[in-house]
Amino acid sequence: MAKSRFEYVRNYELPDPLTPNTFIIVRLDGKGFHKFSDAHNFAKPNDKRALDLMDTAAKTVFDEYKDVVMAFGESDEYSFLLRRATRVYNRRRSKINTSIVSLFTSAYVFNWPYFFPDVPLRYPPSFDGRVILYPGEIEIRDYFSWRQADTHINNLYNTTFWALVHSGQTTAEANKTLQGTNSKDKNELLFSQFSINYNNLPEMFRKGSVLVRQAQQPSVLASSKPQTVQQEGSNENHPVEIASQGPKSSEIITTGHEKCLRKEKTYVGTEGRVVVLHEDIVGDAFWKERPWLLL
Amino acid sequence: MAKSRFEYVRNYELPDPLTPNTFIIVRLDGKGFHKFSDAHNFAKPNDKRALDLMDTAAKTVFDEYKDVVMAFGESDEYSFLLRRATRVYNRRRSKINTSIVSLFTSAYVFNWPYFFPDVPLRYPPSFDGRVILYPGEIEIRDYFSWRQADTHINNLYNTTFWALVHSGQTTAEANKTLQGTNSKDKNELLFSQFSINYNNLPEMFRKGSVLVRQAQQPSVLASSKPQTVQQEGSNENHPVEIASQGPKSSEIITTGHEKCLRKEKTYVGTEGRVVVLHEDIVGDAFWKERPWLLL
Amino acid sequence: MAKSRFEYVRNYELPDPLTPNTFIIVRLDGKGFHKFSDAHNFAKPNDKRALDLMDTAAKTVFDEYKDVVMAFGESDEYSFLLRRATRVYNRRRSKINTSIVSLFTSAYVFNWPYFFPDVPLRYPPSFDGRVILYPGEIEIRDYFSWRQADTHINNLYNTTFWALVHSGQTTAEANKTLQGTNSKDKNELLFSQFSINYNNLPEMFRKGSVLVRQAQQPSVLASSKPQTVQQEGSNENHPVEIASQGPKSSEIITTGHEKCLRKEKTYVGTEGRVVVLHEDIVGDAFWKERPWLLL
Amino acid sequence: MAKSRFEYVRNYELPDPLTPNTFIIVRLDGKGFHKFSDAHNFAKPNDKRALDLMDTAAKTVFDEYKDVVMAFGESDEYSFLLRRATRVYNRRRSKINTSIVSLFTSAYVFNWPYFFPDVPLRYPPSFDGRVILYPGEIEIRDYFSWRQADTHINNLYNTTFWALVHSGQTTAEANKTLQGTNSKDKNELLFSQFSINYNNLPEMFRKGSVLVRQAQQPSVLASSKPQTVQQEGSNENHPVEIASQGPKSSEIITTGHEKCLRKEKTYVGTEGRVVVLHEDIVGDAFWKERPWLLL
Numbered sequence A, B, C, D: 001m002a003k004s005r006f007e008y009v010r011n012y013e014l015p016d017p018l019t020p021n022t023f024i025i026v027r028l029d030g031k032g033f034h035k036f037s038d039a040h041n042f043a044k045p046n047d048k049r050a051l052d053l054m055d056t057a058a059k060t061v062f063d064e065y066k067d068v069v070m071a072f073g074e075s076d077e078y079s080f081l082l083r084r085a086t087r088v089y090n091r092r093r094s095k096i097n098t099s100i101v102s103l104f105t106s107a108y109v110f111n112w113p114y115f116f117p118d119v120p121l122r123y124p125p126s127f128d129g130r131v132i133l134y135p136g137e138i139e140i141r142d143y144f145s146w147r148q149a150d151t152h153i154n155n156l157y158n159t160t161f162w163a164l165v166h167s168g169q170t171t172a173e174a175n176k177t178l179q180g181t182n183s184k185d186k187n188e189l190l191f192s193q194f195s196i197n198y199n200n201l202p203e204m205f206r207k208g209s210v211l212v213r214q215a216q217q218p219s220v221l222a223s224s225k226p227q228t229v230q231q232e233g234s235n236e237n238h239p240v241e242i243a244s245q246g247p248k249s250s251e252i253i254t255t256g257h258e259k260c261l262r263k264e265k266t267y268v269g270t271e272g273r274v275v276v277l278h279e280d281i282v283g284d285a286f287w288k289e290r291p292w293l294l295l
Helices: A003-012 A033-039 A048-064 A093-115 A137-166 A171-178 A183-194 A203-207 A239-244 A285-289 B003-012 B033-039 B048-064 B093-115 B137-166 B171-178 B183-194 B203-207 B239-244 B285-289 C003-012 C033-039 C048-064 C093-115 C137-166 C171-178 C183-194 C203-207 C239-244 C285-289 D003-012 D033-039 D048-064 D093-115 D137-166 D171-178 D183-194 D203-207 D239-244 D285-289
Strands: A023-030 A068-074 A077-082 A127-134 A209-214 A273-277 B023-030 B068-074 B077-082 B127-134 B209-214 B273-277 C023-030 C068-074 C077-082 C127-134 C209-214 C273-277 D023-030 D068-074 D077-082 D127-134 D209-214 D273-277
Touching: A003 B127, A003 B137, A023 A093, A023 A137, A048 A068, A048 A077, A048 A093, A048 A203, A048 A209, A048 A273, A068 A137, A077 A093, A077 A137, A093 A127, A093 B093, A093 B127, A127 A137, A127 B003, A127 B093, A137 A171, A137 A183, A137 A203, A137 B003, A203 A209, B023 B093, B023 B137, B048 B068, B048 B077, B048 B093, B048 B203, B048 B209, B048 B273, B068 B137, B077 B093, B077 B137, B093 B127, B127 B137, B137 B171, B137 B183, B137 B203, B203 B209, C003 D127, C003 D137, C023 C093, C023 C137, C048 C068, C048 C077, C048 C093, C048 C203, C048 C209, C048 C273, C068 C137, C077 C093, C077 C137, C093 C127, C093 D093, C093 D127, C127 C137, C127 D003, C127 D093, C137 C171, C137 C183, C137 C203, C137 D003, C203 C209, D023 D093, D023 D137, D048 D068, D048 D077, D048 D093, D048 D203, D048 D209, D048 D273, D068 D137, D077 D093, D077 D137, D093 D127, D127 D137, D137 D171, D137 D183, D137 D203, D203 D209
Parallel strands: none
Antiparallel strands: A023 A077, A023 A127, A068 A077, A068 A209, A209 A273, B023 B077, B023 B127, B068 B077, B068 B209, B209 B273, C023 C077, C023 C127, C068 C077, C068 C209, C209 C273, D023 D077, D023 D127, D068 D077, D068 D209, D209 D273
16 A cells, blocks of 8 residues: 555645735634524523623634634624734634634534533534635724624614514514614614613623733733633633623723833733623724734 | 725625535644543544544534535544535635534534543544645545555554553654564564454554445435434434444445436435445445445 | 845745646737727738737747647637646746746737738737636536637627628627627528628638647657747748648547557657647547547 | 537636735746847846836836836836735736736837847747735835845846956856855955946946836826827837936925825826836835825
């Protein structure tokens, strides 16, 4: 059995490097999650357990890939930003794409029981992924603005839709009621018919989830080892706590920090504890506090 | 919050269609499985539970993607062949690649407890994936020959290596003992020192795992719905049984079958029950029995 | 001026290899040739000088690139087939594409005075090019059938159109006359109104131009050096003669030739004198005489 | 002859769009120009006629493609910068690459007689081309610095080499003499042995050629139609004059110009007369005068 006789088929594996020094986004989407959410009785319009699970899966990606410096999640999708200069896997497109999607998927299934202790997973869910390259900072800001705007638009629609359905309309009737309405109409409908002030709803639902690393003083810079290994039978440090203990973003950056954005050959955005935020990322404040994201 | 203002970032999502009518291979590999196998005490040189789990995860991919017509697995890797004419996902490279890798990963974690009931999964494993295009039948045969030759070479080495280690050598000593040996040397060492006739070892270890669909008479062509949905609390039809009930390949094809290889617009290789075989795929016999694989 | 400081920009030059062992077509098209043909008073519907010039430019590509084994031209476009196994330029897409388009363009301008001695070239014409990969022999035959069918369709239309215009219709009237007509209608119109039997028109116009190498007995295999170098002031061996001395295709292949299709590591289609044919390539005869084209 | 039966082969033409809003460089290189320059007796180390011809060919590209905003040439290579936001040919990689290379080649052959009136072109020269994407302004500046540094290094070497050869050394001896020398050594050798002050040599040879558009007041903004169409028999406005009438760069920009860099949907760098400069582009001055180049 000559090894060399068949080896030539490796020549068909072609290189797929991404342009250097360009921002890389990996966005993954749940496959058939409408059916999946029905099969597992997700609460409508938002199931906090499911969103926390998504955030935890994203956090596992952060723990493994130091060059993932930001992520944004909503519903069954998540976008990961790799820092512009990353050389992870020599910037091979397929390797980066599949490694992140696979780890996210794995962490989703792995952590399911902690978030849905009473709901056995009925079948294995999956996600697809794509890689998108952006040359500049403006596009990255606009990319995340696009996703957060999408979160808002979908959530306002879904909140109103399910309020109508829970009040007795069929889904067809609810869809018809909402046809042609704008944002203002939906806000008024929610308030007048259901006494819901949309702006008081949880920020997680209205803003989505943002993952970044919490920059710290060098002296207290904690070890950032993955801590997803679970003790058997132990529930006390399960990932949901980690996911929900995000600090206020205003605590994070100290004055003069910008000066040490780059230390040696590393980069501050790849260190520090991962936090989950639910706040506005369309405006400037979020980005001014974290200048390393767009380096 | 103007939706349209940010929508332009979608233009950065570029098309990635694969050349039509060309064989598609998706090969996935475990990430850090040396460490993973140690952390979960896999038997050496082969852990049948782990291999059965891989086969079951591969079977889930078969159940979901009808145009996957063959797969080959060994150790922590699996290769999937999509039929030449497949139009799944409009042949988009990233979509195909990530969807298969994600589903495989998900099924691996999902089915872990059935194969390792006494070994809790300590952390989420992941796989990377790549897409390779082959223009012709010869390359496809040689591709699978390459993987099966690799299985043989690795397994012979590992079997000898671990026999030495189990008999008291350190891993360094065992490596040294094997340095410069050829196949014949290893076979003799196994036989003379350990009374192991290599050719009597399980075919699963020596040949790897092959998944194909079992062609059937049209009259008995079973429904091919995915059956991975688990009944809550039920263990009685868990995937391990499915994975281990592969028929002898000689039962599969009936005379005159070739005439109905193509029925209407479908294709016989996408129907029928999935079976796991451990047999030679370098020679002609396997392929002659299943002419639809190379259509 | 430190060289190394800027060298890093080379890392942005990414590889673009084509799948091995797959047929490569390079098709080039004239840019703005409607205007170009008007500016140089090309005869309508076909200008033999212009077609001969195209064929000569294509021949220059043949002389330079031995792995170009066939070409087909019509109007202002030309398609080149590189043999399946070619390793020219390590199969780099851009390198192959631009080298062929550039040489064709260069030869077109270079040879212009020989074909249009009384018509000075008024400005430099240009061509674009694309690379298309085909996995199998069927697609290659269908590709060339597609182009030759296109030649026929366009030429029948143009012949009828210009007959009407030359007889006094405006171009708008001629277009209107032809609206909704099929092939039979046009043939009849040509015959009844203009006494033109379409099938008697020159094959060059109806079939396009095919370039292949004329296989020869090894003993008489001529040197195939490029002979486009012109003697100063000499007109006696200018390229138009070369282009027009194509033999009858029936002379080319001798019985038993198939046995020596591959000699050593070479390939018969890359040797022999280049000939220009104007014959049917949709049917089997052309291909059966030249089995090396699809190796 | 059914058209539709073969049309499917078009599906193998796959899209190849370039990432939006990213700088595009097209660099072309002469194929076999060592031989070509020998065959046409180019002066060594630099032939001004050949360089002027290159510049004129580049200018033709400028005239045709308004979104080419800068070019740099040396020896037998030329690099073209397309403005970041260009949508020419929908940013299709092959289309852009081949169109530019083809037009350059065409203009090179077309204009040959004006620059080499006594040297008939012996055979058609050709160029290859590649597309490189750069995400930011720094890389573009460094790209052109890289090429200009290369010009300097090559020219200093070649000047010294040919001085030695013209003084009687063989080429092998000259190579040996220069082995291991640095810039300072070569400068001294030129001065001490040949009384050549390198810095007094023509800037064209030391700096290469830069093409940009000369920004003008809107009121005097000249029509920028291609003027490469030659009058028959006329030599009085041939391209060499155009190429050599480049203004001093200091004349170009007027105060306050930056305010009108973008007018409506157009862009000032795409208008104005094309000029050929031979000046430093590593420093800041060149770029500060033409801020539109990096928009």
